[in-house]
Amino acid sequence: MSVESKLEELGVKLPSPPKPLGAYVPTVRVGNLVFVSGMKASLEGEMKFTGKVGSDLTIEEGYEAAKICALNCLSALKASLGSLDKIERIIQVFGFVNSAEGFNKQPKVVNGASELLLKLFGENGQHARIAVGANELPEDSPVEIAMIVKLKD
Numbered sequence: 001m002s003v004e005s006k007l008e009e010l011g012v013k014l015p016s017p018p019k020p021l022g023a024y025v026p027t028v029r030v031g032n033l034v035f036v037s038g039m040k041a042s043l044e045g046e047m048k049f050t051g052k053v054g055s056d057l058t059i060e061e062g063y064e065a066a067k068i069c070a071l072n073c074l075s076a077l078k079a080s081l082g083s084l085d086k087i088e089r090i091i092q093v094f095g096f097v098n099s100a101e102g103f104n105k106q107p108k109v110v111n112g113a114s115e116l117l118l119k120l121f122g123e124n125g126q127h128a129r130i131a132v133g134a135n136e137l138p139e140d141s142p143v144e145i146a147m148i149v150k151l152k153d
Contacts (some may be wrong), residue, residue, distance in 0.1 A: 002013050003074075003084035007122050015043045016056035017079040018072050021138055026076035032088075032151045034080065038096070040141035041065035048139040054103030062097060066112030069145035073113075076122075077149065087149050089128040090117050094146040097132035106131040113145045 007014060017026060017040060023037045028035045053062035070093075078084050095110030097103075110131035117125040127147075137144050 001086070003120050010114075010119065012071065014078060015039045015068075015071055017075045018042060018045070022128045027080040028111050029080070029151075032153065033091070034077060034149050034151060036076055036147045036149070038094070038138075038139040038144040039069045039076065040138055041143055042072070042139070042141070043068060047139060047141065049142050051142055052100040052103070053099050053109055053142050054105070055102030056100070059105055062109035062142050063109050063112035065141070065143040066095060066145060067111050067116050069143050070113035070116050070147075071142075073145055073147050080149070084120075087121070087124075088152040089124045089150045090121055091148045091150055092131070093117070094127045095129065095131040096137060096144040097131065098137040098138050098140070098142045099135070103133060106133050109143060110145070112151045131136075 020026060024037055027039050037100055049057060049061055049065040051057050074084060091112055097106040097109045
């Protein structure tokens with residue numbers, strides 16, 4: 001089953017790829033690896049969540065924001081590759097959580113991205129991960145997700 005069929009089965013629509021906020025590109029391919037720039041919690045140019053997890057937002061809202069960030073990463077990959085089925089494996093996910101003072105549940109928030117990737121890619125969605133707190137993120141996004149993927153030969 002294709003990745004896009006799995007998205008459809010989950011009732012999830014892939015958003016349009018977000019536009020970069022600065023002087024960078026959404027993806028860079030080096031050999032069979034693709035590095036995806038950090039993506040925020042916006043859909044079609046509109047922020048769906050803003051603020052700090054642990055004060056403005058709950059862990060559950062942060063989890064949903066992380067899912068949106070992962071979908072934006074996948075959207076950027078599809079725009080670059082033409083098809084998500086060219087992805088062999090998710091290698092690493094970098095999760096940054098806009099955290100209230102004293103908030104230390106970043107792994108629970110970034111699980112929103114990780115668990116979506118596991119549903120879509122199965123065992124090939126298992127990845128190394130970083131989940132850290134940040135005191136501010138671009139446009140007050142509660143989460144920013146970046147990733148590295150390996151392409152099929």
